[in-house]
Structures are given as C-alpha cells and as structure tokens.
Amino acid sequence: MTRINVEYTTEGSKHMQPATFLLKTTFADKDPAAHILFDYGIYTREMDMYEQILPHLAIIVREELQDTRKMFAATVNADRQRDSIIFEDLSLEQYKVACRLKKLDLVHTHLLLEKLAKFQAAGAALAERLPGIFEKNYDRGFFNKHCRGYEHIMTNVLKALSHTLELNGDLKKRYQAKIDRLVDNVMAYGERATSNNPGDFLTLAHGDLWTTNVMFQYDNKGHPTNAIFIDFQFSVWNSPAIDLHYFFSTSIHENLRLQNQTELVQFYYYKLVEALKKVNYLGKVPILFVFQQQFRARAFYAVFSSLVFEPAIVYNGKEEPSIEKFISADEEGVRLRDAVYQTEETEKKLHLILPFLDQLGLLDEM
Template sequence: MGEIRNSNQDDDFHPAPQWLTVSYVENILRQYKKDENLNVNDLSIKPATAKGDNYASIMTRIKVDYLRSGAKVPETEFFIVKTTYENDPFISSIFASYQASTTEMVMYDKILPKLTVLLEDTDQSEKIFAKTLHVDYEHSAIIFEDLAVSQYIIGDRLTGFDLEYTKLTLRKLAKMHAAAAVLNERQPGFLTKLDHGIFNRHSRGFSPMFESYMEMAAQFAGECPELGNVYEEKLKRLQKLIMEYTERVYDPQPGDFNTLTHGDLWVNNIMLRPKTEHNPLDMLLIDFQFSAWASPAVDLHYFFSTSLQPEVRITQQDALIQYYHGILVDTLRALDFAGYIPTLRQLWLQLEKGKFMAVAVSLTSQAIMLNDQNADADFNALMLDDERSRNFKKTTYNNKKLREILKHWLPIYNQCGLLDVQD
C-alpha cells in the first residue's frame, strides 16, 4: 500500500477530508482505469481552498503515483476533489434549499459525460467540460481532472473578457445548449427536472441578498446627478419584486427554445488556457451547482452583465448574439435535432422577453463580482442585515467601475420599460 503525504496543512486552508486515503483513491482509480490490480504508490494531498475563498465548497488537489498491473514504470496524474463546505449551518441550509450539491453531482456524473459523447459524433466536437473521474454521493464529493496541470487558469473578474474570450465562451455555451436540447429530446424529462437555479419556484433563500442590493442600487441612483430621484423611486418599487420578475425568466415557456442552462456563467466559472506556442487559446466551463432547465436568456444575460469588458458589452452584444445563434443552429442540425430551432429573430424576441435578468444581475451580482475590497467579503456579509453587512454592501457600491457601468445601462433599461412595475 502506498503512502500519503499532506502539505499546506496550516490554519489558512481548509483541511482535506479525512476519508481521502490511499485505499479510497486506489479503489476509484481501479474502477476508472478498469484495472483491478492497479496500485497507488504515493498520494500527495494539498488543500486548494483558503478560508474565505469559497463559501460553498472546498477544493483539494491530489497527486497520485500509481502502477498499472503488469507495468514496470509508474504513472502520475493530478485531480481535484470538490467537497461541500457545511461548517456553517446557516450557509448549509440555504444551499441545501437550492439542491446545489446534488445538482452538481448529477451534472458531473450523469449529464456532462452524455453531452460530451453526443458532440463527439459530430463535426462540432470539442472539449467543453473537465473530465469526471468519480462522483461520491455518500461524501457529497466530485473528483475530476486538475485543469491547472494543463495550464488552465481563471480569468480576471475585475477586467472582464475581451472579444476573443467572449466569443470562445459563447461557442462552447452554444454547443452545451444544443447538446442538452438533443439529450432531453432523446430522453424526455431527463433534464427538465433540474429546476433549482439561482432564481427558482422552490426557494427564495437568496432573496435577502438580492433585495438588499436593489436597495443599494436605489440609494446610488438617488445620489447620482446623472440619474436622480426618478430612478431611485423606480428601483425602490422593484426591490420586493426582483425575485418574482427574475423567476419568470427561468420559467420554461411552451413554444420557446428551452435547454439546460449553466446557471452561474461568469468569469470565475470559466477556466481559460492562454494561447502559447504549443497550444491554441481554449476555455472550459466549470461549477454547475445552479444548472437548470430554462431559456438560454438566463445564461446569455447573466454572462453579458457580469463578465465582459464594458466596451465589448456596449459595442458588440448584438453581433455576439448572432454569433451564438449561428453556433447553436449548426450544432442542433449536426445532432439531427427534430425539435424547435429558433430563427435569429425568434431568439432575439426570447432574449428580449427575458431581459429583466440583465437588470437583476447588473444591479446585484455584478456589484459583488467587481468588488476589490476583500475585507468582510463572505457569505454572511451578503445575506445578513447587520451593520457589518450593510457596510460591506456600501463598499461594493462605491466601486467606481460599477458606477460608470450602471450610469450607462440604467437609462437604457429605463427606456425599455424594464424599471417599471409589470402586471
């Protein structure tokens, strides 16, 4: 039996799970490699999530040295073990109400591999997701390839994506959306049961965060000379309606094109591989805790409103929707999809119908994602209504970049009637 070595076991990092042993990894590798006599010689464990980095999960890096049966030369592979962080009952109960951990395990175990296989048989084939090694429902854990070994990195959330990165993301997203529509056509009901997105009809656990950020947006508008009291009053009226109006975007409409959305598509949930002499530019989608069957408007408005460089969003959004649509249609046809394929105009109308998603995300999530002041940046600061929490939210709304973006987009939303109370 091989040995186990631990590193980075200090107070700043979450400790690795106790059940992550040599025998545990050996059994999983034997199944994955289809080799009952495979032996793990060495297991190196390195916690990858510092305390405060992530409130929903813990990442652990493992390096495995193993010997296949009959082989004389050992092999080495690197994996990530993702486990839920349930140390705080308050956080745990909210995420449980969204079925976040269960959704992601089902995605990596049952769905993403099937989407990959579907695409492999077409001329649209390319890698979109990390490869799943094992999903452990007992320990609520997912083991997948360590993308850092292949030089994948997370982009800069404070800068946002340029046009090239944006188009690459939309290409992969369109292929995921197309493959999911086809999978659900071939296995009816398989994906439609996933209905616990960030906005859904089962839980409003996040409503304190979204409603309090709408209040911050109203205060900002009232203090901003370019906006003023009219905007402040409109945003105050929307404060208690933000959950309902955004949930409507998620409600699958008969006659529309619906698919499995990523549900939380922004810079930090996209792994980038910069272009080098030996490798082309690439990206992969990660983190599927909030995937849900819905309109593609969910992913497109969320991504556009959180992750693009301001100039790209302002000048290129129409062209980017056309680009996404072209890839979507080509992939649906390559997969012999027999269902409804929207024309570009029909997709535009669907996105227009779901445009409140852009309002909600621009005024709330974007403030959190552009925050560059990390003191007090934790889940409790987002969810509670105490002095510390209110101060943190004020700090995020003092962000100059956020203010400039909102000064541009709020008048556009207002002209579209998106800031008015609807029936």
C-alpha cells in the first residue's frame, strides 16, 4: 500500500489542484507466498469486489437503507494489467485503524455489527437481483473444498501450541492430547463447519474481519461515528456466522468475547432483519433461535481464529512474522511460532480460551 500525492487540472481550468490517493498493488509473481494464496483467488477477487460488487452495495445501502455514511473506500481505478487499485485516501476524513492489541470495546463492537448487518443484507439482496453474481470465485475462504493452502500454517501453529503446553502441567494434562488431535483434523473440521447446508441463511461475508481490516471515524469527543471495511481478498458466499466468529475471536475485548457472544449475535441479528426488510429481501429469514443454531453450527471457526490467527495477530515481539516463516520447518520458523505463544499475554489467555472452547465441545473429536 502506497500513499501518492498528485497535482492535476480539470478540463478548461489552468489551476493545479492537489489530491492524495492510496495505491494497492498485488503482484502474484513476486509474492513469496503466492504458491499458498494463488488457488484461493485472492489476486483477482478484491478487484472483482471493487469493480463489480461494492458499487452495487453502496447504492443499496445509501438509497434503500438510507445510510449515507461510507461503508468502504471509493475506487478511483482498478488496473488488472498492473494488478493495482487506486482508492480514495480516507485518512483525509480522519478515519483510522483501531489498535489490534487493545482491541474493541462494546461501543465499537455495536457500531461494527450494525454496519456488518447492512453490508450483508445488501449482499443478500444483490444476489437475488443479479443471480449468479457470486458464483465465480466467491467459494474460497480460509476453509473450502478446493484448496488447502493454509494447512501447513494451521498445523505448524497448533504444534507450537502443543509445545507451549509442555510449560504448564495443568494445561498440558487437560488439553495437549486434544490439540494434538486437532493438528490432524483442523482442515477437515474447518471445511465441515463452513459447508453450506439447506435452509442456512447465506450472504456475502467479508471473510477476514478483524481489527486491522476496519477503519473508524470519530467525533470531536472521541466517540466512534462510523466504521468502514477494507481488504476484501477473502470475501466469500457463506453464512454471516463466519464473520461473527472470526471477529469475536480476534478483535473484541476478552470479557465480551467470553461472556457476551450470545447477546452480540442477537444484536447483529435484529440489525440484519431490519435491513433485510428495508431492501425487500424475498428469501427466508431464519428466526433468532435458528440463527443462533447456525452460529453454533459454525463454531469451529472460532477454534482456528482463536488458536491460530489471534495469537499471531496480537504478537508484538522481536521475531518478524511472515507466511513463509509460519510454514517453514527451519529453526527460524520454529522460533517464531514458539514466540507467538510464549508471550505473557497469550499464556494468560490460554487459561481462558482453552476452557471456553473445550466446554463447547470444540476441542473434542467431531
């Protein structure tokens, strides 16, 4: 991502005007992780989103949901030949990314869930109006039936977790065997949890919804007034529950994550139903009880989010994280993966997260 400053004139004017844009470039042939990511379709999906999907969603949200706030950055240009997208620079409107280490409080969480409900209601409506628009390249989230590029990352990180449990006798006794079994089954369980079943409410999920992929705008008292989404490389046609699990597991305060999830799902659900009515969605909207069941049916998404991605997301140590290092079997890769788990903060959280997941049956054979 590069910020570019330009000066330009409009037709019929001699006066130069300044402008700032963000340029995002993705060169698959130069990406050291391309062999992992290519089959997921991420190099074309974000361009598809900005060119073909997001403009439609913006109109639905603005005109039918009557929310004039931004939902994502406007696209200036998408250049497939050069693998680049030029966006408006939202920092000019004082949008900023929240701290990935401090995570989000209830006010930020409610605001984000409200915007997510509108985004996903608009996605469901768009799928009805333009049948087939999500058929190509929107079936490949982190878990899917087509590729397992993330398998080595997930298994290597879970092995590092098992190694870390050696340092705590109580955790080792209670959870090490279960984590070791997950190493062999994480991909199969994940694919099962993200399979779409008859009767499920489906829509466009962001697919990678965590703190750094959201920007907030604030009033002069420091209260968040809007939230926008960025980075749509893993957007996928699936249950909104996968976004909820991923977001709860990676991005909100621990007390909210462990004690308030059912309430937060209810909050999101009511906002979703309200938005679906406004866009005249014709499909079947599940009752809250059924939607909560759908959320629980995809709960394994919280396992990989909590135990694989979240420790890496909040890692702030000396080792330099990269996809290649998470895959590598060499000393540097092992050292990084051990370091991710062996921070004081992560070790404390393991005493909370492992029982939470275990009590839901998510660490047992499934």
